Amino acid sequence: TPLGIAVIGTGRMGADHIRRLHTVTNGARVAAVADLDPDRAAHAAHGIDGCTAHTDPAAAMAAPGVDAVLVASPGPAHEAALTAAFARGLPVLCEKPLTPDAASALRVVEAEARLGRRLVQVGFMRRYDTGYLRLKELLDSGAHGRTLMLHHRHRNPATPPGFTDAMLINDSVVHEIDVTRWLLGEEITAVHVLRPTPSGAAPAGLGDPQLVLFETTGGQICDTELFQNCGFGYQVACEAVGERGTARTGDDHGLLVNADGRWGGTITPGYVERFADAYDRQVQRWVDATRRGTVEGPSCWDGYAAAAACEAGVRAQTTGARAAVELAGRPGLYR
């Protein structure tokens, strides 16, 4: 029987995951949905056989046929949803960020450690993108020697209304933080943020673009160009510089067209399109592992370590100074 999933939050990512679970993923069905807005919940459940609509996440998790939970509500709502899932012993795929700050992320880590088994996979989907997977394989092979630097590029066409400077770190740079930790197998020890004069296209009060630097336990320096109102499309890329070679992923041109004396192609409009394959693979792997009774992929520890680095990032943003990352001890469950 397919895995019955309660989807919490039916906004941009939640709606996309509902579509994916319903039409792409094998061995899964959307059994319940929850959204604070009852009309949006009802709309999301519409046309899915046996799917019930709720406003309370805990009620959706208690609905008939629910075996697992996909949390896609905004970050500040994650801790409560995870607590409700833990109370029912339900496996969870939790969209990033795990929670919006390090203290709450650590509470989640401690609660899961008390359960004595992993229930959560964090939705750092770049780890399932073909290009990033190949880059990871290459770095792990040692073919280029030690990795010395990573250059990340992260551009969005526009920020959603209400996006803040802190969200530039917590919602966007959090991906570079996770990818850096994962590619290098190192922790981030400090963050610096440099702020050029904002683009005229940046909403008032938002310091966009920014240049964010990480120092790691392995002594690497990694930079991220974050440009969230570039207007022209969505671009995420990463270049690794090793002792004997470099490798770059993310500037895939898809289809390269020659016509009318020009060559060129198109840029993906947003992350839903750019990472469609990664999201599909991430969700399928989560469903498969859950049906086998196992938990894989990025853990609550990864979510916490990312939150701790984000917290340093937000501090560096406001003070303009280098901010050290403070990490708690790693519980045995995550070693």
Ligand code: ISE
């Ligand atoms: C968004 O929340 C995401 O997770 C996207 O992957 C990222 O590119 C974007 O900047 C975030 O706002």
